[in-house]
Amino acid sequence: MKSGSNLEQVLTEGHFAVTSEIGPPKGTSADFVRKTAEHLKNCCDAMNVTDNQTAIVRMSSLAACAILRQMGIDAVTQMVTRDRNRLAMQSDILGAVALGIRNLLCLSGDHQKFGNHPTAKNVYDVDSIQLAQMVKTMRDEGLFMSGDKISGEVPIFIGCAANPFADPFEFRVLRLAKKIRAGADFIQTQAVFDVPRFSAWMEMVRDEGLHEQTHILAGIIPMKSAGMARYMRKYVAGLMIPDDLVTRMEHAQDAKEEGIAIAVELIEQMRDIPGVRGVHIMAVAWEEVVPEIVERARLLPRPIV
């Protein structure tokens, strides 16, 4: 075991993993974090907490993950390289381990232009691949990036993102290969709506044998309304939603029910794709729907490892 995290154990034992995600509050309420996490607690193997997602300031992922740990939940701390340099990241990683956090998702982060502090200076001292490399060195060699020795262990299960839907398409598999070489133990993909394109990407992934070198979890975003579907199609960078899904949402009698049904269908389709080892459900601001989706996808109860 690299980290001993629940997620690592579930994946290592060969179960089809379910991870989920919460967006921390734009405020100071620990209760908000607890209440949101309570919805998801029994229907996922690990829970991500986003890090200033879409460049909007929220409670830190690290702090919210510490609250999850107090609740006995396996937390995945997300870390974007947009907001921190190598010193800050390494010190946060030490702190995360001290707080019992065992999973870290390495991300570059959305451009600050899209958030609520568009005039900020971004950092990008390190990119997501280099962050994965840095955590791997910390864990496997016990060394900081400078080569100095770290006191104590750094048991972290290293995650990276992959987006099969952004351009240039052919580069996407190559970049995944780089992330795996850098140290990615698991991958959470951008939300999948366009199944044929995702399948084509997975085929390229399998051709390179990459599905055997890391655990790939396919991203799922349940749609709450037709408006949300149209908005995501138009404005969310690196997301692709086929027109027929938007039409389905528009013509649905009960849009929420339709959104849930689509999410369940997508999960079932993901399970049929060789090399997909789990799903990552991102129902940010609609966390209460996740138990129903996981249940209807026949993924309950979650394994106890």
Place this chain on the structure above:
Amino acid sequence: MLVSELKPFDEILHSLDGESTIFLLGCHGCAEASHTGGEEEVRAMKTSLEEAGKTISSWTVLDFLCQKALIKTGLQPFKGQILASDSVLVMCCGVGVQAAAAAVDTIIHPACNTLSMGGAQGEWRGSERCEECGDCLLDFTGGICPITACTKSLINGPCGGAKDGRCEHQPDVRSCGWQLIYERLQKLGRLDKLAEIHTVRDHAKAEPPKALRSTTFWALEQAKE
């Protein structure tokens, strides 16, 4: 003046791995003044590379490699030699390397690191192309700079935000820099270059002394006081 320094010879040699015939290109402008790409340095490079077993198809030193139109004219007499070479080793600042890469459809390698633009942008004034990072990566990116072409200055490949080949940041005016890099390398048949993982940048190299960051007029202004 754009201040450059020669990369370590081993790094240059490594960038030429698998290539046997090289064309050398120097610059009579700032590179000559920096002692990195004048005739003397080009001749020395020719000797060193030949000692390392490379064949030099030919070489030339042009005025202002950062002037894209001038390069095309200047290289016209060498067309045959360039086409017969595996690659071109360009001995000047990052702007000149990028202008050379845009002018010739062959693999180019930078021989120098650009330490400072010295307050200038060279003679290719369309946009800012070099950020004087002091650790030139153009060898891996087909002669398009990822530091200036990518809004996040990512050096290991694109983020997840590009759509239809455009940067998420300003899709109306910016291409995704990595899309351009990908297309250039694809055209050159060198997509293998993208597999390299670049470790963290040494930002200390991007902080040269103030004097290097200024034009020659700066020294005159200082002298007055």
